[in-house]
Amino acid sequence: MAVERNRPKSPWVTKALLVIVLVLLYLPIAVMLGGAVTEKIDGQVSLTLRWLGEVFSDPQLMGALQNSLVVAVATSLLATSLGTLGALALHSSSRKMKLAMNSLSLVSLIFPEIVFALSLLSLFFILRFELGLVTVVIAHVSFSISYVMMTVNARLASLDPAIEDAARDLGASEWVIIRTVVLPLLKPAIAGGFILSFLLSFDDFLITYFVNGVGRDTLPVKLYTAMKMGISPKLNALSSVMFLITVVALIFFFRSSAFRVLLEGQRRNDGEKDR
DSSP: OOOOOOOOOOOOHHHHHHHHHHHHHHHHHHHHHHHHHHEETEEEEEOHHHHHHHHOOOOHHHHHHHHHEEEHHHHHHHHHHHHHHHHHHHHTTHHHHHHHHHHHHTTHHHHOHHHHHHHHHHHHTTOOOOSSSSHHHHHHHHHHHHHHHHHHHHHHHHHHHHHHHHHHHHTTTHHIIIIIIHHHHHHHHHHHHHHHHHHHHHHHHHHEEEEEEETTEEEEEEEEHHHOOOOOOOHHHHHHHHHHHHHHHHHHHHHHHHOOOOOOHHHHHHHHHHO
């Protein structure tokens, strides 16, 4: 029986670096949240909901928030549907086809975002599309679909092939197998892909800035425009609203077991490579 060795303690330098990194990451967020709920009167700082109230009473900001939510939900629905169908098609394809399509689907993950935005803008110009929320949704779907396919593929890789074989032995057709066996097992991955697409779309600025039309700004674009006039407590409140929406979506993402699905799929793929 092997004796478990005690791991040596990490040097104090690494702990100090970790603390510095965490401070650099979270201190600006803490300052932003603090600026959203405080105001300075006669040299004294007090808590207030005034800035949040001004954000929610501003029709332009609420219109931008509505645009962001509409785009994010539409993008999530389309990207999840297309990504799931694509993953199912790849699941039954040859090994070479899987490798080729997976490589192509990863292009949007490593492609420079500004180049991606310019290429989409050029495409819409060639097709004579009028820029607006429709072009924003198309652009967001184009880069979100890869994340959905990656999530669903990971779940498909972790499924036991014997389950589908048993359904075939019982006389089920391919469509029945997909509808009654595969899709229910893919629910955690599909939900995770939906939430991930929502987060990517809701927070996107650069691509949205290039392909959006006049007068249909989303919340990140509106925030960027307002920041040109300088930082104010109202902008801190607006940024805090975006941050809280993102955090809530992330909580649902973690609870959807999407990370566990990705890890299981990755471990399974690594195991197949080692054989």
